[in-house]
Amino acid sequence: MGFTTKGKKKGKFVFVFFAIILGAGLLLALLQFLWNALMTDIFGLRAISYWEALGLFVLSRMLFGRGFSKQKKGIRQRVEHEDAISEEDKEKLKSEWRRRFEDRFNC
Known part of the structure; x- marks a missing residue:
């Protein structure tokens, strides 16, 4: 068997x-x-x-x-999230992070 x-x-x-x-x-x-x-x-x-x-x-x-x-978010989910963000919001996000970096490290 x-x-x-x-x-x-x-x-x-x-x-x-x-x-x-x-x-x-x-x-x-x-x-x-x-x-x-x-x-x-x-x-x-x-x-x-x-x-x-x-x-x-x-x-x-x-x-x-x-x-x-x-x-655990995979690459596909991150890409979909990034595609859902408008170009204007992406620029706002980049400028905000740039400002935070410059404030923190005095650049």
Whole structure:
């Protein structure tokens, strides 16, 4: 007897689940290794544990990687948004950002 479709889907789900867990574990181990190999020598910081590497990863994702939301705008959505803006509004936006930059950096 062969696998049923339901059995194949369950097996695939289990495989993907454990692959994600293994991948995350390897990513954290790599982060810990790189921190301990580089940051301790370059900046004199202390070595970190595996769980501290997890905390560092989560913090960096929240600060720099859009958190853990599933709402990621793709290039197509950005292009559609830019196309929807009139030329006059684009010029206003550019001049406003130019003014902010010049005010902040005294250019």
